[in-house]
Structure formats: C-alpha cells, structure tokens
Amino acid sequence: MQDSQKLWLIRTLFVGMSVLCGCMTHVSEQTSESGHSAVDEPQAASGRRRFFSAVSSSAAATQKASDSASQQVAQNSPDDLFLFQPAKFPTGNWQPARLQYSDEWIDVDKEKIHAWYCPVDPEQRRACLLYCHGNAGNISYLAAYLAALQKAKIAVLAFDYRGYGKSEGKPSKDGILRDASAARTRFATLAGVTEDEIVLMGRSLGGAVAVQLASQKQSRGLILESTFASYSETAAFHFPKLAWLVPKDKLNSVETIQAYHGPLLQSHGDADRVIPYEFGQKLFRAANEPKKFVTIPRGDHNDPQSGEYFLAFSRFIDELP
Structure with a gap:
C-alpha cells in the first residue's frame, strides 16, 4: 500500500x-x-x-x-503515528526536588533536544548512564529515579526525544535515533569520558533506542526494562488487522541486538499486558553473552521493579569492565 x-x-x-x-x-x-x-x-x-x-x-x-x-x-511516515505518543513537559515553574542537574540543549537536525545532566564527582562515580525513557512520557517523570541513581553515585544524562517534553520537532524512528546518538556524544563531553565508557539504559520504547545505539558503537553495558523484540510484532499482538501498516524493520531489536557484544541486564514483568513477557524473553535469547534476565513476578508494564532487580542492577554496575 x-x-x-x-x-x-x-x-x-x-x-x-x-x-x-x-x-x-x-x-x-x-x-x-x-x-x-x-x-x-x-x-x-x-x-x-x-x-x-x-x-x-x-x-x-x-x-x-x-x-x-x-x-x-x-x-511523518504513517506508521510513526502508531509508534510515538509524545508527552509534553509540565507547564509552570517546575523543578525536581533533591536532584542536582543542569539543563542541556542539544542541536540535532536544526531542532533543539532537551536533556538533564545529573553529575557525580568523578572520584566517586560508579558509572555514566544514558537513560532512554519510554513512550508517552518525558524526563520530568524520572525526577525521583534520577535522584536515586545520583545518590548511588551513578551519573546520568536523560533526554527527551524530539517532540517529547521540551524538545522541538516531531518524532520519527530515524530522528529519535539521531537524538540519542547526539545525547551520548554530549554526555561523553560533559562527563569527560569516551562514548564507549557510557552505559546505555532504556525502558520499553527507550530499550529499542538503546539497543540501536549499542549496535552502532560499543558501550560499557546495556540495561533493558520491559522492551519489545520488534515493534511490528508488538503491533500485531495489539492490532492484528493493522500490523501490515508497520514495516518489518521498524525498530527490530531482536536482530539489531546481535551486533552488541557486551554485558546485558534485562528485566520484564511476567504479567506485562503492553509488551508480553515472551517478547522480552525472545529479545534476551537473541543477545550475546554475558547476560542476565530478571523476571518481575506478577509485574505489569508500568509496575515497580522488584528488590531482586535492584540488587542485580547494583551488582551489574559494579561488575562492569
């Protein structure tokens, strides 16, 4: 068609x-x-x-x-409308509590991409982590989580894809991948590290973005939460009669992740109704070693992570090369 x-x-x-x-x-x-x-x-x-x-x-x-x-x-390409659900930044004089950060503006394709850089003293820093958030959200949703990571001595740069939060433009697959790549470059400059020293972390849609980045350039580690194996497969699960609108190569993480050779930590709720548990397992099976999968018992798509996961997360960070 x-x-x-x-x-x-x-x-x-x-x-x-x-x-x-x-x-x-x-x-x-x-x-x-x-x-x-x-x-x-x-x-x-x-x-x-x-x-x-x-x-x-x-x-x-x-x-x-x-x-x-x-x-x-x-x-935009028609299938992008099924994939992206931008959420704008809260209006008013809104600032996160207990988070030390600086607003960063990154120029990409003549658009300005908004990010928060949450630094940690390099002498105490355990890792530098680029966070790619999920759909229908923006970085303001992450304030408490970013503060917790910062307290755990993990420096973070979290950014909004074009069209999300305060970022300009309209989202597209290629566009948000360029946003993520530019965010990683800026993060490396701010933190004084090389890009391959940055840990990539993504949740849901953001996991697919992180996989794409990891396949393009080696990273220190990759962390995925509630991520799909391929977008077309997820679309077919929810809208079987409309799935043909989505190209098969639209964020096909199950193929892309095979190009990544580094540590992987992945988690998924076994009661996820948005991205079924078996889709996450399929992605994990396609990944190279070393890797670890944490099941969140009775966890739906937006449910909190388990204590077991946070222990695995901390151990993963400390054991990174």
Missing part, C-alpha cells in the same frame, strides 16, 4: 476514534447524581437523543483535531 493510501486510512481512524471517544465523554457527562448513566434510564428514546447529540457535537469538536492529525501524518 502506498503512503498516500496509508495516510487516508490513518486519518479515517483518527477521526473515527476521536468521534467515538467524544461520544463516550459526552454520554458519561450525562451521569445522574445516583451514579447511573443516562443510557441506562428507562426512557430509551431519551438515551438515543443524547447519544446522537453527542455524535453531532463530538464530530464538530474533533474536526480541528483530525485536521491537525492529518498534518502530522503528512509530515
């Missing part, structure tokens, strides 16, 4: 989902004080009038949004 046909199909899906979500919102707003929805009232005709009124008003309200979505499809 040509990109123009994909564009039309995705625009239709955007409009349809927007109208449906709008209808659900309008109908839910009709909930009575007793807690029963308007569509549960005995007067079925009244419920139908409310529903079709919601359809009409939602269609009008979402037209502007669908036009915006169409513009985004035109500027």
Whole structure:
C-alpha cells in the first residue's frame, strides 16, 4: 500500500476514534447524581437523543483535531503515528526536588533536544548512564529515579526525544535515533569520558533506542526494562488487522541486538499486558553473552521493579569492565 493510501486510512481512524471517544465523554457527562448513566434510564428514546447529540457535537469538536492529525501524518511516515505518543513537559515553574542537574540543549537536525545532566564527582562515580525513557512520557517523570541513581553515585544524562517534553520537532524512528546518538556524544563531553565508557539504559520504547545505539558503537553495558523484540510484532499482538501498516524493520531489536557484544541486564514483568513477557524473553535469547534476565513476578508494564532487580542492577554496575 502506498503512503498516500496509508495516510487516508490513518486519518479515517483518527477521526473515527476521536468521534467515538467524544461520544463516550459526552454520554458519561450525562451521569445522574445516583451514579447511573443516562443510557441506562428507562426512557430509551431519551438515551438515543443524547447519544446522537453527542455524535453531532463530538464530530464538530474533533474536526480541528483530525485536521491537525492529518498534518502530522503528512509530515511523518504513517506508521510513526502508531509508534510515538509524545508527552509534553509540565507547564509552570517546575523543578525536581533533591536532584542536582543542569539543563542541556542539544542541536540535532536544526531542532533543539532537551536533556538533564545529573553529575557525580568523578572520584566517586560508579558509572555514566544514558537513560532512554519510554513512550508517552518525558524526563520530568524520572525526577525521583534520577535522584536515586545520583545518590548511588551513578551519573546520568536523560533526554527527551524530539517532540517529547521540551524538545522541538516531531518524532520519527530515524530522528529519535539521531537524538540519542547526539545525547551520548554530549554526555561523553560533559562527563569527560569516551562514548564507549557510557552505559546505555532504556525502558520499553527507550530499550529499542538503546539497543540501536549499542549496535552502532560499543558501550560499557546495556540495561533493558520491559522492551519489545520488534515493534511490528508488538503491533500485531495489539492490532492484528493493522500490523501490515508497520514495516518489518521498524525498530527490530531482536536482530539489531546481535551486533552488541557486551554485558546485558534485562528485566520484564511476567504479567506485562503492553509488551508480553515472551517478547522480552525472545529479545534476551537473541543477545550475546554475558547476560542476565530478571523476571518481575506478577509485574505489569508500568509496575515497580522488584528488590531482586535492584540488587542485580547494583551488582551489574559494579561488575562492569
């Protein structure tokens, strides 16, 4: 299917989902004080009038949004819209507590990429870690975690992909990989180390980014949390009838990771409903030694890591070459 046909199909899906979500919102707003929805009232005709009124008003309200979505499809490859869910930085005078950091702005493709550099005294530093976050998030979500890493004497640079947080531009596969590569280069300069001395860490989508980086240039270590083997496989799991929209080589980590030869620590929840546990295991099997896999019992995609994992994490850092 040509990109123009994909564009039309995705625009239709955007409009349809927007109208449906709008209808659900309008109908839910009709909930009575007793807690029963308007569509549960005995007067079925009244419920139908409310529903079709919601359809009409939602269609009008979402037209502007669908036009915006169409513009985004035109500027990005169609399958990128299924992959990326940017989350902007919190508004207002927002600063993380208990975190020593500096704002860094990295020029990539005429866009400015935002990052936090969280330094540690080089004489006490255990490692330098580049953090690649997951989808639908930004570095502000990581403040407490970054503070904990810094307290553990691990220097970190966490960055937002283009279109996420305060970073400019619109996300694409090639674009976010260039962002990550530029972030690693800046980190090496700031920390006074070479790029191959940096540990790469990624969660979910960020894990795929970290794998790509590790395959391009050797790193001191690689840490993956809740990461997919390939994006097309994950898309097929959730949307089997739409998976053909995603190219097979779109962030195919299970093949890319074979080019990495270094220590690997990987974790995955065995109850993950976003990226199934077996997808993480498949990625791990494809990786070279030395490697260690930690299962998070009953862990869903966004559940906290286990005590066993944090012990393995600390040991992994201390045993790095």
